[in-house]
Amino acid sequence: MIISNEVNELAKRIEATLFVHGDPMVLEELAKLLGRTKTEIRQAAENLDQALISSALTLVWHGETLQLATKRQFTQDVEALVKDAVSRDLSRAAAETLAVVSYRGPLSRPEIDYIRGVNSSYTLRNLLIRGLILRSPDPKNNRSYLYQISADFLKFLGLNRQEQLPQYFDFKKRLEEALKSETKIENQ
Amino acid sequence: MIISNEVNELAKRIEATLFVHGDPMVLEELAKLLGRTKTEIRQAAENLDQALISSALTLVWHGETLQLATKRQFTQDVEALVKDAVSRDLSRAAAETLAVVSYRGPLSRPEIDYIRGVNSSYTLRNLLIRGLILRSPDPKNNRSYLYQISADFLKFLGLNRQEQLPQYFDFKKRLEEALKSETKIENQ
Amino acid sequence: MVYKVKTGKFEGPFGALLDMVEEKKLAINEISLAEVCQDYLNYLKSQINMPRAETASFLTVGATLMLIKSRSLIPSFELTEEEEESIEELEMKLKLLKEFRVLAKNFEYLAKAKQSLFSRQALLGYNFGFLPPDKINIEFLREIQKRLIDSFPVPDLLPQKTLAKIITIEQKARDIISRIQSRIFGTLDKIISAKNKSELIVGFLAILELIKQGFLDVEQKNLFGEVEIKKN
Numbered sequence: 001m002i003i004s005n006e007v008n009e010l011a012k013r014i015e016a017t018l019f020v021h022g023d024p025m026v027l028e029e030l031a032k033l034l035g036r037t038k039t040e041i042r043q044a045a046e047n048l049d050q051a052l053i054s055s056a057l058t059l060v061w062h063g064e065t066l067q068l069a070t071k072r073q074f075t076q077d078v079e080a081l082v083k084d085a086v087s088r089d090l091s092r093a094a095a096e097t098l099a100v101v102s103y104r105g106p107l108s109r110p111e112i113d114y115i116r117g118v119n120s121s122y123t124l125r126n127l128l129i130r131g132l133i134l135r136s137p138d139p140k141n142n143r144s145y146l147y148q149i150s151a152d153f154l155k156f157l158g159l160n161r162q163e164q165l166p167q168y169f170d171f172k173k174r175l176e177e178a179l180k181s182e183t184k185i186e187n188q
Numbered sequence: 189m190i191i192s193n194e195v196n197e198l199a200k201r202i203e204a205t206l207f208v209h210g211d212p213m214v215l216e217e218l219a220k221l222l223g224r225t226k227t228e229i230r231q232a233a234e235n236l237d238q239a240l241i242s243s244a245l246t247l248v249w250h251g252e253t254l255q256l257a258t259k260r261q262f263t264q265d266v267e268a269l270v271k272d273a274v275s276r277d278l279s280r281a282a283a284e285t286l287a288v289v290s291y292r293g294p295l296s297r298p299e300i301d302y303i304r305g306v307n308s309s310y311t312l313r314n315l316l317i318r319g320l321i322l323r324s325p326d327p328k329n330n331r332s333y334l335y336q337i338s339a340d341f342l343k344f345l346g347l348n349r350q351e352q353l354p355q356y357f358d359f360k361k362r363l364e365e366a367l368k369s370e371t372k373i374e375n376q
Numbered sequence: 377m378v379y380k381v382k383t384g385k386f387e388g389p390f391g392a393l394l395d396m397v398e399e400k401k402l403a404i405n406e407i408s409l410a411e412v413c414q415d416y417l418n419y420l421k422s423q424i425n426m427p428r429a430e431t432a433s434f435l436t437v438g439a440t441l442m443l444i445k446s447r448s449l450i451p452s453f454e455l456t457e458e459e460e461e462s463i464e465e466l467e468m469k470l471k472l473l474k475e476f477r478v479l480a481k482n483f484e485y486l487a488k489a490k491q492s493l494f495s496r497q498a499l500l501g502y503n504f505g506f507l508p509p510d511k512i513n514i515e516f517l518r519e520i521q522k523r524l525i526d527s528f529p530v531p532d533l534l535p536q537k538t539l540a541k542i543i544t545i546e547q548k549a550r551d552i553i554s555r556i557q558s559r560i561f562g563t564l565d566k567i568i569s570a571k572n573k574s575e576l577i578v579g580f581l582a583i584l585e586l587i588k589q590g591f592l593d594v595e596q597k598n599l600f601g602e603v604e605i606k607k608n
Contacts, residue, residue, distance in 0.1 A: 015244035016262035017269055019207075022498035023310050033269055051242065056200035057207060060493065069493035074204035077222060078494050081208050084297045084309070084332050090487045093387065095480035103479065115472060117433065118388025129298075131307030152307075157483065158491030166482040171475070178472055210500035257501075270502055278509045286512075287521040304524065313498040319506035340506040345514050354518045362525050 010036060010044035011051060015068070024065035024151040061161045062151035072158040086130050086156060094132075097123045098149065101133055102165055103172055106146035108138060132156060198224060198232035199239060203256065212253035274318055285311040289321050290353060292363040293336035296326055300335065303366055388430065389437035390473050392419060397470070404470045406463065410448040413441045440466045 013034055018025060027045075031038045045066055049059050056074055060067040070078055079085060090098070100115050101107070112120045124147060127133045132153040138144040154162065162168065201222050206213060219226045233254060237247045244262055248255040258266055278286065285308050288300050300308045312335060315321045320341045326332040337350055347353065387395075394404075396415045402408035420434055440462045443455060455463075 012244035013262060013265050016258040017265055019245060019258055019496065020266045020269055020499060020502075021273075022313070022496040022500060033272065034265060054239065055243065056203035058493065060495075067495055068207075069495040070204040070207060071200075072491035072493060074201060075490050075492050075494070077201050078204050078208040079490075079492065080221070081205065082494055088487055088490070088492075090484050092480065092484075095483045095487075096391075096476055098483055099476045099479040102483075103476075115469075115476065116388060117390030117437075117469060117473065118430070125305055128306045129301045131301075131309065135306075155493040155495065157486040158489065158493060159486075160493075166479065166486075171479065175472075175475070178468070178475075207496060208494050210496055270499060273499060274504055274507050277511065283512070283516070283520050284524055287517050287524065290517055291521050310498060317499050317502050317504055318509070319504060320508065338506070341508065344506075344508045345512075345517075347514070354514060355522075359518075359521050359525060362528075366525075366528055 008044060008047055010034065010040065011048040014041065014044055014066070015048055018059075018066060018068040024060070024062060024067040027064050027066065030066065058160055060151050060155060062154055063148075063162075065151060067151050067155075069155055075158070086132070086152070091123075093120075093123045094127060097127065098132065098153065101127075101147050102149050102153075102162070103168070103175060105148040106136070107148075108141075108144050108146055112147065196232060196235055198222065198228065199236035202229065202232055202254070203236055203240075206247075206254060206256035210256075212248070212250060212255040215252050215254065218254065273314065278314075279311070281306070281308070282311040282314055286315055286320055288363070289315070289335050290337045290341075290350065291356065291359045293321070293350070294324070294334040295336075296329075296332050296334055298332075299367060303363055389434045390469055392416070392434075393437060393441075394470055394473055394477070398474075404467055404474065406444050406448070406467075409441060409466070410445050413445040416441055437466065 014030065017030060017033065027038050027041055031041045034041070036044075045059065045061075052058055056071055057068055058071045060069050096116060097112060097120055100112050104111070104115070109120060109124060112124070124133070124135075128135060131150055133147050134150045135145040135147050138146045149162070154160065154164075157165075159165065202218060205218065205221060215226050215229055219229045222229070224232075233247060233249075240246055244259055245256055246259045248257050281304075284304060285300060288303050289295070292299075292303070297308060297312060300312070312321070312323075316323060319338055321335050322338045323333040323335050326334045342348070342350065345353075350356070353359075393409075393412065393416055396412040396419070397404055397408050400408070400412065402411065417438060420438055423431075423434075426434065440459075443459050444463055447455065
């Protein structure tokens with residue numbers, strides 16, 4: 001396999017920065033650090049994505065963040081090296097809650113409870129501890145939190161982007177139609 | 189700049205392994221981990237060296253060890269990043285993690301996560317590189333670390349021993365109770 | 377060692393109901409819901425350790441199922457607009473949950489496929505000796521630790537009240553039998569004589585149980601008349 005990859009300088013600077021940063025890095029922060037605009041960063045990152053085709057590494061895009069990770073075909077080689085790895089078991093309640101958060105998030109706990117018809121606080125706490133979901137204060141209600149999936153969750157499933165979730169666009173659309181008729185979400 | 193890089197599979201496995209491991213790795217260990225001979229590893233590493241010409245990363249050969257690192261021309265970017273990461277005030281999450289490690293350490297990351305109700309891996313890294321906490325291998329579990337307050341930080345606080353922290357025994361007891369109140373399950 | 381948060385073993389009324397519909401390989405509609413009504417009530421009765429908060433939501437779904445079942449038994453049974461809506465909502469929510477379950481199955485499958493991506497630890501290999509942050513002192517640490525301890529989740533005690541006034545299905549059934557015996561016949565409203573929604577639900581459950589067991593006979597004299605219940 002012969003691949004031509006003319007990688008521009010900015011793409012490489014991004015690669016070096018993400019390599020050292022390790023964690024997902026916000027595009028905005030990357031732009032500030034490298035003295036470029038967010039658009040330039042995004043473009044160069046696409047470029048880097050292409051260049052990584054022949055590498056063991058890949059870019060994980062999650063929301064406004066970027067992270068460097070190993071490709072899925074190397075899982076078995078590297079997982080033994082990882083300390084305190086996330087347990088691979090997903091209980092049914094956990095998988096169901098993750099499905100709701102993946103396709104409907106960011107959303108609040110009452111909204112998750114409404115869809116599942118059951119109190120999700122224990123399951124959410126468990127997923128937070130495992131780092132599979134993130135929570136942030138609800139900008140509309142500072143006494144409440146919004147939940148969304150994390151980059152770690154995508155990596156856990158072996159995915160690079162949220163859009164790679166099974167049936168992502170298809171399901172999101174159908175879901176919105178189904179919920180259109182339903183406006184009464186009871187807030188506690 | 190057009191470069192042809194036919195990277196064989198073993199070279200990529202080495203790349204993935206060194207990426208996750210981070211520290212220099214002895215050839216012998218790499219060979220054992222990937223189920224190949226040292227000669228094969230050495231050959232594939234030469235191959236990887238070539239492939240990395242167009243990357244921001246490079247292979248550092250040091251005696252019998254190999255390490256993946258950023259190329260020298262990106263030193264400035266990387267240093268800016270690192271300086272930025274450690275010059276900031278402690279986030280709320282970092283302060284909380286520091287308090288838990290100070291009062292209840294030595295303890296493992298899962299225990300810290302459990303007490304805080306969120307994943308603490310990022311904040312622990314930050315505290316580690318600032319020298320506020322120390323980590324050591326968990327004698328009971330070789331895939332886990334234990335974290336504790338550093339001697340430097342204790343001194344900085346004006347204390348000789350952890351037990352001199354205000355309300356030490358009271359808080360420690362309550363943290364222990366919180367851990368005990370929930371089911372412990374064996375790892376995998 | 378991994379610490380795992382205790383998760384409730386109850387999957388909630390929709391989850392349980394969906395299990396029953398799917399077990400019989402039925403589509404989600406009024407006919408199938410009427411069919412699994414009895415299973416659902418039996419399940420409800422068997423769950424003696426169900427948390428109180430859960431019981432309330434289980435009973436609400438039970439009430440909607442009772443409406444569906446009643447209409448299938450008594451075709452002229454009139455439903456209010458609100459009741460019609462609650463049936464529609466139940467169907468909608470079951471369909472929605474079914475969709476999410478398919479997606480959840482995909483996640484479980486992916487998780488088992490062992491294809492996780494791994495990244496590097498942040499700032500690996502860097503060591504700065506000792507870099508203490510500003511504004512950190514003993515008192516600050518104590519305060520942060522205290523706040524964390526104070527925020528530990530306490531067990532849900534709140535729902536205790538919710539069920540205080542709800543009578544169990546068995547109690548209500550006994551009560552109705554004795555009232556039927558003394559009055560021979562009466563209308564549904566009078567027999568149930570519910571003080572609140574929860575009691576009405578339990579009363580409904582009891583009546584249905586008795587009809588099914590052949591204790592009672594249901595009669596509606598004219599199309600919009602009251603439903604009369606007689607002892608057989």
